[in-house]
Amino acid sequence: MSKLKLTPEVMALVADRFKALAEPARLQILSCLRAGEMAVSDLVNETGFGQANVSKHLQLLHTMGFVRRRKVGLFVYYALADKGIFQLCDTMCGRVEQEMKRRRKLLAG
Amino acid sequence: MSKLKLTPEVMALVADRFKALAEPARLQILSCLRAGEMAVSDLVNETGFGQANVSKHLQLLHTMGFVRRRKVGLFVYYALADKGIFQLCDTMCGRVEQEMKRRRKLLAG
DNA sequence: CAACTATATTACTGAGTAGCAATTTACATT
DNA sequence: AATGTAAATTGCTACTCAGTAATATAGTTG
Numbered sequence: 001m002s003k004l005k006l007t008p009e010v011m012a013l014v015a016d017r018f019k020a021l022a023e024p025a026r027l028q029i030l031s032c033l034r035a036g037e038m039a040v041s042d043l044v045n046e047t048g049f050g051q052a053n054v055s056k057h058l059q060l061l062h063t064m065g066f067v068r069r070r071k072v073g074l075f076v077y078y079a080l081a082d083k084g085i086f087q088l089c090d091t092m093c094g095r096v097e098q099e100m101k102r103r104r105k106l107l108a109g
Numbered sequence: 110m111s112k113l114k115l116t117p118e119v120m121a122l123v124a125d126r127f128k129a130l131a132e133p134a135r136l137q138i139l140s141c142l143r144a145g146e147m148a149v150s151d152l153v154n155e156t157g158f159g160q161a162n163v164s165k166h167l168q169l170l171h172t173m174g175f176v177r178r179r180k181v182g183l184f185v186y187y188a189l190a191d192k193g194i195f196q197l198c199d200t201m202c203g204r205v206e207q208e209m210k211r212r213r214k215l216l217a218g
Numbered sequence: 219c220a221a222c223t224a225t226a227t228t229a230c231t232g233a234g235t236a237g238c239a240a241t242t243t244a245c246a247t248t
Numbered sequence: 249a250a251t252g253t254a255a256a257t258t259g260c261t262a263c264t265c266a267g268t269a270a271t272a273t274a275g276t277t278g
Contacts, residue, residue: 004206011136013205014198022128025236027120040255053237055256065208074245074254088200089123095193096122097113099174134266149225162267164226183224183275220278227272235264242257248250 020064021088025049026057030085033067037079129173130197134158135166139194142176146188 004010020026025047032038032046040058044051058078061067066085070077113119129135134156141147141155153163167187170176175194179186 004202004209006140006202008133008137010202010205011140012133014201015131015133015136017201017204018127019131022124022131023236024117024120024124027124028117031115031120041253050238051255052239052257055254056236059256065204071244071255076255084200084204088197091193091197091200092123092126093113093115093119095126095174096119100113132266150223159268160225161227161269164224165266168226180225180275185225221276222278223274223276225272225274228270230268230270231266233264233266236262238260240258240260242255244255245253247252 017064020060020066023057025053026061027089029054029057029061030066030080030089033078033080034086037070037077039075039077041075043078126173129169129175130201132166134162135170136198138163138166138170139175139189139198142187142189143195146179146186148184148186150184152187 021030028047029043032043038046040051040054043049043058044054047054049057058067058069062069062078066081067078068081070079130139137156138152141152147155149160149163149167152158152167153160156163158166167176167178171178171187175190176187177190179188
């Protein structure tokens with residue numbers, strides 16, 4: 001319960017984490033990882049993004065604590081660090097959904 | 110329960126909303142609004158940001174559905190649109206806190 | 219209507235970063 | 249050791265956007 005004080009410094013840290021999720025490419029990568037652990041090359045194939053690109057996105061997601069890595073020989077397997085990411089994405093997804101519903105109702109009315 | 114399909118288009122919308130929260134200035138504005146409805150000029154005084162700057166941030170937050178507006182004479186009062194924003198920010202704040210705890214433990218050990 | 223005030227908008231500059239190509243690093247196999 | 253492969257890193261270009269100053273818009277008051 002030790003509530004963290006919302007100093008500008010803490011807010012910058014929070015903002016950094018939101019920024020990590022503020023990129024469709026990274027959301028897509030996280031979405032892929034929902035199915036389970038995957039190597040970088042798998043994610044490259046799955047998403048169609050370039051290898052360097054995927055690698056950089058994964059570095060950022062790892063730095064921000066959203067994914068964990070596991071090295072096996074040449075391969076590096078990435079996986080979601082915890083379930084908390086779902087809550088964040090699902091909450092935001094719900095907001096989008098609600099907004100679309102409101103929009104539809106407005107057009108219909 | 111009507112789960113929205115995670116098409117790239119939907120993910121872009123979700124990313125846009127995360128992006129709105131991915132800015133310390135906007136988090137600070139939202140944090141101010143936690144105390145209650147405020148006019149633009151109040152937020153300018155409270156945060157120390159420029160008027161144009163605050164206005165632009167508020168536009169974006171409004172577009173993304175995070176704040177509602179209410180015009181009274183010359184003044185425009187902004188307020189948090191709902192409680193859902195707390196959940197998002199608090200969740201992210203919790204992640205930061207947990208990370209700092211882990212960091213401290215690592216240094217101590 | 220003229221002067222004033224709160225907010226919004228516009229035009230601009232500088233900083234950050236996504237994406238790509240090329241290279242490097244790390245490990246494996248022969 | 250030499251070759252091959254997966255992932256990381258680097259250098260680059262193009263684009264986005266935060267912040268600011270100046271201006272425009274909308275409302276109020278004399």
